[in-house]
Amino acid sequence: MEINIAFTQTPIDFSPSPLPSHEIGAVVEFQGIVRGTEGPAAITALDYEAYEPMARRRLIEHIRELGLSYHCAAVVFVHRLGRVPVGEASLLVRVFSKHRGTALALCGELIDRMKADVPIWKCNAA
Amino acid sequence: MEINIAFTQTPIDFSPSPLPSHEIGAVVEFQGIVRGTEGPAAITALDYEAYEPMARRRLIEHIRELGLSYHCAAVVFVHRLGRVPVGEASLLVRVFSKHRGTALALCGELIDRMKADVPIWKCNAA
Numbered sequence: 001m002e003i004n005i006a007f008t009q010t011p012i013d014f015s016p017s018p019l020p021s022h023e024i025g026a027v028v029e030f031q032g033i034v035r036g037t038e039g040p041a042a043i044t045a046l047d048y049e050a051y052e053p054m055a056r057r058r059l060i061e062h063i064r065e066l067g068l069s070y071h072c073a074a075v076v077f078v079h080r081l082g083r084v085p086v087g088e089a090s091l092l093v094r095v096f097s098k099h100r101g102t103a104l105a106l107c108g109e110l111i112d113r114m115k116a117d118v119p120i121w122k123c124n125a126a
Numbered sequence: 127m128e129i130n131i132a133f134t135q136t137p138i139d140f141s142p143s144p145l146p147s148h149e150i151g152a153v154v155e156f157q158g159i160v161r162g163t164e165g166p167a168a169i170t171a172l173d174y175e176a177y178e179p180m181a182r183r184r185l186i187e188h189i190r191e192l193g194l195s196y197h198c199a200a201v202v203f204v205h206r207l208g209r210v211p212v213g214e215a216s217l218l219v220r221v222f223s224k225h226r227g228t229a230l231a232l233c234g235e236l237i238d239r240m241k242a243d244v245p246i247w248k249c250n251a252a
Binding site for chain 2: 014016019022023024025026027028029030031032033034035036037086087089098100104108111
């Protein structure tokens, strides 16, 4: 499985990723967007931080492990760090697979695992 | 829930849809891509047809019904008709929601229901 992980301080680039092969029948893309409220408070932005070497290592471990259950061809993971304004994306996940079921399952479970077990966090609301 | 359904004879336009509100925390996009094989045969394209008025009506019914279980803000559904070359998208589904769980679930179940119960079909392989 191709795995491509990136962290960026600038807005996430959503230009299409090339298809890894002619065996791809499903591309699932997830965007996590900063909402205008955090708990009860109205906000204008969230600040994100990551411990990048560990985050990258953990993400690769989780993606490889999920790939054993959900065979997929490629995963792209991009997380924005620093200040992210409301309405902009903090996270992009793209999964390429032969079939939609594996792509949707891997995408959802990867985000669950990221929230539970990867050192990327909201450090401040503005 | 905003529902936007379209059929097109030309390549699907993947430019971003505007966010319906600042309450959107998750955007899920699914692309169905024509693969290079159909059963055992290598192909270069698939031809799609639809009975559009019924397809549109059924899709709206299914999306509204799924919205009762998975509260989402908006759904965009675009299906390409006519000849679709290998490696190009025949289907785009975008779901906008406050939370990722509802968006991923609605997206997956909508495609299952489309395959089972909506008059859009592959009529020819080239």
